[in-house]
Amino acid sequence: SARTPGPPARRVAPAAAGAAMNCRAEVLEVSVEARQVEEAALAVLHTVLLHRSTGKFHYKKEGTYSIGTVGTHDVDCDFIDFAYVRVSSEELDRALRKAVGEFKDALRGSGSDGVGQISLEFYQKKKSRWPFSDECIPWELWTIKVNVVNLATEQERQICREKVGEKLCEKIINIVEVMNRHEYLPKMPTQSEVDNVFDTSLKDVQPYLYKISYQITDSLGASVTTTMRRLIKDTLAL
Amino acid sequence: MDTDLSSQDRKDLDKFIKFFALKTVQVIVQARLGEKICTRSSSSPTGSDWFNLAIKDIPEVTHEAKKALAGQLPAVGRSMCVEISLKTSEGDSMELEIWCLEMNEKCDKEIKVSYTVYNRLSLLLKSLLAITRVTPAYRLSRKQGHEYVILLIIIFNCIGFQTVRVGTVGTPVGTITLSCAYRINLAFMSTRQFERTPPIMGIIIDHFVDRPYPSSSPMHPCNYRAGEDNGAVYPSVEDSQEVCTTSFSTSPPSQLSSSRLSYQPAALAVGSADVGYPVLFAGGLTAAHPHQLIAPGKEGGVPPLPSQPAHGTQADQERICTPLDGAHYSAVTPSSSEDTETVSNSSEGKCGSPHDLLETVFVRKVGAFVNKPINQVTMANLDIPFAMFAPKNVELEDNDPMVNPPDSPETESPLQGSLHSEGSSGSSTGNTHDDFVMIDFKPAFSKDDILPMDLGTFYREFQNPPQLSSLSIDIGAQSMAEDLDSLPEKLAVHEKNVKEFDAFVETLQ
Numbered sequence: 001s002a003r004t005p006g007p008p009a010r011r012v013a014p015a016a017a018g019a020a021m022n023c024r025a026e027v028l029e030v031s032v033e034a035r036q037v038e039e040a041a042l043a044v045l046h047t048v049l050l051h052r053s054t055g056k057f058h059y060k061k062e063g064t065y066s067i068g069t070v071g072t073h074d075v076d077c078d079f080i081d082f083a084y085v086r087v088s089s090e091e092l093d094r095a096l097r098k099a100v101g102e103f104k105d106a107l108r109g110s111g112s113d114g115v116g117q118i119s120l121e122f123y124q125k126k127k128s129r130w131p132f133s134d135e136c137i138p139w140e141l142w143t144i145k146v147n148v149v150n151l152a153t154e155q156e157r158q159i160c161r162e163k164v165g166e167k168l169c170e171k172i173i174n175i176v177e178v179m180n181r182h183e184y185l186p187k188m189p190t191q192s193e194v195d196n197v198f199d200t201s202l203k204d205v206q207p208y209l210y211k212i213s214y215q216i217t218d219s220l221g222a223s224v225t226t227t228m229r230r231l232i233k234d235t236l237a238l
Numbered sequence: 239m240d241t242d243l244s245s246q247d248r249k250d251l252d253k254f255i256k257f258f259a260l261k262t263v264q265v266i267v268q269a270r271l272g273e274k275i276c277t278r279s280s281s282s283p284t285g286s287d288w289f290n291l292a293i294k295d296i297p298e299v300t301h302e303a304k305k306a307l308a309g310q311l312p313a314v315g316r317s318m319c320v321e322i323s324l325k326t327s328e329g330d331s332m333e334l335e336i337w338c339l340e341m342n343e344k345c346d347k348e349i350k351v352s353y354t355v356y357n358r359l360s361l362l363l364k365s366l367l368a369i370t371r372v373t374p375a376y377r378l379s380r381k382q383g384h385e386y387v388i389l390l391i392i393i394f395n396c397i398g399f400q401t402v403r404v405g406t407v408g409t410p411v412g413t414i415t416l417s418c419a420y421r422i423n424l425a426f427m428s429t430r431q432f433e434r435t436p437p438i439m440g441i442i443i444d445h446f447v448d449r450p451y452p453s454s455s456p457m458h459p460c461n462y463r464a465g466e467d468n469g470a471v472y473p474s475v476e477d478s479q480e481v482c483t484t485s486f487s488t489s490p491p492s493q494l495s496s497s498r499l500s501y502q503p504a505a506l507a508v509g510s511a512d513v514g515y516p517v518l519f520a521g522g523l524t525a526a527h528p529h530q531l532i533a534p535g536k537e538g539g540v541p542p543l544p545s546q547p548a549h550g551t552q553a554d555q556e557r558i559c560t561p562l563d564g565a566h567y568s569a570v571t572p573s574s575s576e577d578t579e580t581v582s583n584s585s586e587g588k589c590g591s592p593h594d595l596l597e598t599v600f601v602r603k604v605g606a607f608v609n610k611p612i613n614q615v616t617m618a619n620l621d622i623p624f625a626m627f628a629p630k631n632v633e634l635e636d637n638d639p640m641v642n643p644p645d646s647p648e649t650e651s652p653l654q655g656s657l658h659s660e661g662s663s664g665s666s667t668g669n670t671h672d673d674f675v676m677i678d679f680k681p682a683f684s685k686d687d688i689l690p691m692d693l694g695t696f697y698r699e700f701q702n703p704p705q706l707s708s709l710s711i712d713i714g715a716q717s718m719a720e721d722l723d724s725l726p727e728k729l730a731v732h733e734k735n736v737k738e739f740d741a742f743v744e745t746l747q
Contacts, residue, residue, distance in 0.1 A: 050364050055290045056281040071277035071292035072367055083376065085367045088279045088292070169372035176365040182358055204279040 023138045026178055028171050029145040032080075032164050033157065034114075037107060037146055039077040040168060041100045044144050045120055045212075046075070046086035047172050049096070051179045052122060052140075053087050053207040057198070059191040070205055081165035084172065089205045099212040106216045107148060114148030116216040122208045124186050125196040136211075139184060142175075247351045254351070255311050257288045258359050259318055259339055262366060263303040263392055264293055266320045266337050269370035270379040270388050289360035291367075306394040314341045321391040322375050327384065334375040334388075 032040050055068030071088030086093065103118045120142045126135040151157050186208065189197045198206045243251065268275055277292035287293070312318050317340035325331040349355055370376060379388040404416040732739075 047368050050368060051361060055279070055283065058283060066283040067290045068283050069280040069287040069290055069292045071279040072364075073276050074274035074371070076274070081377070083371050083380075085275075085371055088277060172368055172372045176369055179361060180365055182361075204281050 023141055024178070024183060025141045025143070026174075027143045027145060028174065029147070030164065030167055030171070031147040031149050033151060033160055034104075034108060034148050036077075036079045036160075036164055037104045037148065038097075038100050039080050039082070040164065041103065041118055041144055041146065042086075042096055043075075043077065043080075043082060043084040043168055044142070044171055044175070045096050045100070045118075046093075047084055047175050048120055048142050049092065049207055049210070050085060050087050051175070052210070053089075053092070053205045054198075056200070056202075056204065056206050057194060059194075063190065065191070068204070068206075077165075079161065080168065081161050082168045084168075087205050087207075089202055091202045092205060092207065096212075099214075103146075103214040106214065107146065109216075113217065114150075115146070116214060117143050117145045118212065118214040119143045120210060120212055122210050125209065127196070139186060243351070251351045251355065252311055254356055254359055255313075256307070258363070259307065259312050260295075260300055260303050261288055261291075261293050261363055262337070262339055263318075263320055264295055264299055265363065265366050266322070266370060267299050267390050268294070268296065269367075269376060270322055270390055272379045272382050272388070289356070289363050291360060291363055293363070303392050306392045308394065310394065312339050312341055312394075314343050316394070317341070319391075319393045321393065322379075323389050323391075324375075324378060324382075324386050325389050326386045331389070334378065335373060 028044060030040050050072070053070060055070050057065045057067060059065045072085050073088045074083060075086055076083045100118070103116065107114060107116050121138050122140040123136045123138040126137055128134055149160070151160055186197045194200060197209060199209050200206060275294075277294060279292065280287075283290075307318065310316060317338055319339070320337040321333060322335040322337070323331050323333045375388070378386075382388050401417055401419045404418065406413050406415045408414075
């Protein structure tokens with residue numbers, strides 16, 4: 001389409017697009033049985049959030065702050081031969097389980113051929129002046145593409161347990177590689193800006209601002225986008 | 239032109255590297271003990287958790303790691319390795335993993351030490367936590383028991399394996415690479431022959447030394463006996479248990495360098511450390527309690543151990559002579575034993591027994607199954623600086639006389655303002671005695687430790703020396719009176735001997 005002359009129009013960045021500059025995007029694919037969907041997704045999401053959560057900030061005078069302590073918790077999967085580490089925060093765990101539960105239900109629902117993806121996006125808020133609403137600028141996007149398989153025999157299921165476990169090990173290694181490239185991270189904010197960078201609503205840990213959304217591909221191949229807004233209270237105008 | 243590190247940055251960096259190395263060893267070892275780890279997040283900074291992560295410090299592990307490091311730091315050309323191997327009850331062993339902490343020469347001169355480096359080290363530790371669960375050794379260690387145990391060796395200055403890339407050839411479908419990882423350290427580790435008894439919790443005492451300083455004899459397996467002098471003995475390392483209280487500045491980057499880690503060393507001598515000293519731990523399960531480590535009772539009693547003659551003989555032959563066997567563990571202050579179960583440790587998770595189990599596995603043994611009250615010690619010896627300030631921590635005896643409180647950490651410096659807010663060193667307790675107010679003495683920069691003489695104990699012991707008898711008024715008056723009375727007699731004696739005195743004086747001329 002022809003470009004109209006004049007200054008480029010300003011656009012509010014779409015929430016789950018990940019199209020803004022400097023947004024790192026990583027995609028992980030897994031093929032799992034239906035009963036493994038939740039654990040696989042949780043393993044990946046928790047591993048990412050382990051790296052993207054800090055202790056609670058406590059701001060002191062003169063612009064200094066100290067950071068609380070993040071504990072960790074080992075999780076054994078029931079349906080996968082796999083174990084992972086998550087942050088010790090029941091609130092965070094609940095939030096992720098809720099999101100993943102909805103994703104799993106949507107995958108199971110009618111119209112789904114068992115293919116979908118769940119995304120974890122980290123974003124920063126940028127205050128805009130009235131009447132514009134705040135911008136959400138994503139800076140990292142993790143997408144887990146899930147392909148649900150149906151297995152007939154118990155032997156196949158047992159093999160699947162092990163195979164999915166091995167695959168998830170690879171995914172964890174991939175995640176760690178990305179994390180340790182030390183690419184862009186939002187600057188540490190001042191006290192007034194902290195809510196634009198971090199989610200400060202949890203009482204024990206402080207992840208970067210994030211949102212989880214998912215998409216299910218229905219059997220016709222069209223994608224039905226269900227975007228979930230932040231699971232935790234938010235002050236977004238939208 | 240290289241911008242050299244400021245001395246403060248250098249000190250900070252050394253500290254980070256040191257504690258990073260220690261925490262790395264803790265994470266790896268704990269991940270191979272066979273139990274799930276569970277530590278609690280804490281929103282208020284306690285100043286005790288390095289890298290803002292709740293990683294428990296098993297004292298034996300810290301001790302052995304420090305011994306292996308022997309006051310040195312991982313640096314370019316000096317790496318630290320943790321070897322994980324599996325040993326079956328038949329005596330076969332297989333190396334499973336080697337975790338290497340190394341440094342290469344590639345420098346990043348621009349990076350901010352007390353901010354960026356610290357945060358990235360924290361991220362790296364999180365990655366280590368994640369990765370230690372995905373290698374096959376994790377599942378093996380979770381299932382260790384009858385048939386095999388997982389052994390861990392910490393080696394400093396390990397030469398380990400070196401890789402050489404022979405070459406590569408690119409093709410349309412991929413790049414062919416040919417490389418070789420070859421072992422440099424060619425000394426054997428002798429395998430022990432287990433008798434047909436189930437593996438026991440405890441330490442396998444066979445190890446060899448990889449001396450960084452070449453001695454006249456080539457490297458050889460070396461079995462240590464208790465009390466044996468093992469060649470080059472290095473002076474005791476003054477080792478500080480240091481606090482990490484981090485305070486970051488949100489000012490613009492140019493001012494970031496002004497925010498410093500405030501850490502206060504409590505001067506504690508850990509004891510002599512042998513350089514290049516590899517140490518071996520075994521974590522395992524007993525036959526009597528498969529899949530369940532013997533947990534010490536909550537009263538802090540010594541866990542029962544099966545008597546296994548095989549290990550008895552082994553223990554006789556070889557023993558790691560370490561100070562651990564001796565003085566350190568006897569240092570638990572009396573009041574701490576009551577508090578073993580209640581010592582505040584924010585990293586205590588809900589997993590309950592794993593904590594105890596972890597400690598039990600790490601019992602260091604002298605001879606067969608001598609078991610120090612490790613659980614007491616380890617709980618009392620939580621590496622929590624300012625533990626004196628924690629609410630449930632060891633309280634000094636109430637009959638401590640009043641002392642001048644040490645400088646409270648809450649001084650005007652913003653850095654120290656980030657210290658644990660409970661760090662006030664005075665809290666008035668009951669007795670008021672005339673002008674005096676009794677306070678609990680909590681010396682700054684001190685904390686509970688396994689050593690007998692920590693700062694607090696030192697103060698307590700020596701803060702009230704007895705009055706000099708000559709200075710005490712009553713006694714002084716008495717003796718003065720006596721002196722006066724005896725003066726005439728003394729004068730008479732001296733006069734009698736005046737000739738001798740004169741003669742003596744003349745000899746001096």
